[in-house]
Amino acid sequence: MAKKKLTIQEILNRKNSKDKIGMVTVYDYQMAKLVDESDCEMILVGDSLGMIVQGLDGTTHVNIEDMEYHLKCVRRGAPNTFIVADMSFMSYQASKEEAIRNAGKLMKLGADCVKMEGGLGIMDKIKAVTEVGIPVMAHIGLTPQTAAALGGFKLQGKNKETAERLVKEAVAAEEAGAFCVLVELVPAELNELIDKSVSIPVISTGSGPSAVGFNLNAYDMLGIFSDFKPKFVRQYAQLKQVIVDAFNAWNADIKSGSYPANDEAFHMKEEDLPKLD
Template identity: 45%
Template sequence: MRKTVPYFFQMKAEQERIAMLTAYDYPMAHWAEEANVDMILVGDSLGMVVLGYDSTVPVTMADMIHHTKAVRRGAPETFVVVDMPFMSYPTVDIALSNAGRLIQEGGADAVKLEGGESYAPIIKAITQAGIPVVGHIGLTPQTATQLGGFKVQGRDFETAKQLMCDAHALEEAGVMGITLEAIPAEVAKRITQEVTVPTIGIGAGKECDGQVLVIHDMLGMFDRFKPKFVKTYADIKSIAVDGIRQYVTEVKGQSFPGSEHEFSMSKEVVEKLYGQEQN
């Protein structure tokens, strides 16, 4: 049965950790649901790990809706959160329209927005419209260039204090949870203790209420770079490449397909078929 927003608050209250994974298509979502993850995130990281872009910036609403539909079909019983892509929420009106599309057309249960207290008015408008929102502070990939690249955030007192202000502003705006990305574990722990909403860490230490990883990272399927916070639980790429290499070898050596992979017809039809060719 699909979990609900109150259930995640209950998990925080009972200190039961929330396990979240990204998924971008039907099979990955199906695997995640079969493995009993609590939440699936259709992240705009699909731009890098699925579509091959250098960042998440080129990802469009059409991309997000397309992939969210596939994920929903693959995981009908799992709570699905979907990222609002770059420039899909510059104003309240545009944000409301796009958030609504992700819910209505994509089939998501909640949307996720990057940004701190300056985005609180937009988030509040979305939540007041009845759409659950997950916030995202710390390293925000859509604006990584402004942050100096993909770097840890909140290491000095002033920036750490700002992260705490951001978290409280998002809480007051009505978010159902906050993603904390690439921030010191000590800061994430303090935020988690102070806010009433669940925190989901990615490179934010073990004291968060839950964790999220990109499924392609944790299964060894994306190797352009590997963040420090990623743990590889399986090496799917090596297995896949070995399998493909064996296929190529067998095709070139004519050992595939074998007779067990072929279809046949009756001897009489064969004789008639070849007899017609000979005439």
């Protein structure tokens, strides 16, 4: 039996609940289909596809058209899973009107909400988007789109000043209308404080256990992406070597002449073959 898709209200009701949510980051139909067949309740179509799928060194080169394409693929694969769609770099920062227009595109293509990265400077955009009825998940802490300005892909909120700023950002996101806030790569103690400071649910990406939901990338979790392994990633499989071994085994069969075998080919009657001159 197909699982029942989460609603915004159900996510809100999970605040302070022991019924936690797993949110898996995926980008394509096949992986989304596997998540849809699992017990995981949320999918993030992340702009991290720039690194995982496109081989880029960050997310800033990903555009809204990339997000639209991958969102469509994922929605086709996961009709019964709540989907969060990232708004790509500069698809919402320039103006409220552009933010509304691009968020609307993603919702029309099957997103259940959009995710917007940034601090106090984008709260007016979050407010504008939520006021037209589009659900927004805010994203604070390490925000990959602006990682260069934050000193790189590093732990955020390590001192009192930056910790206070992040708490203010979470509160401001709730006041702007966000129904949820994703907190990425901050100390567990700070994330606990953030969780207590807002009445909306918190999703933790590498920010400790004080949250209603937790996010990992499928390619990290499955041991496929091997460029680096973040500390917070727990690998539940080691598929990279399994895949490489399968490629090598197939190639060896080709070299030896054992592939394709007779029963792996299609055949026709000899009398139906044309005669060679």
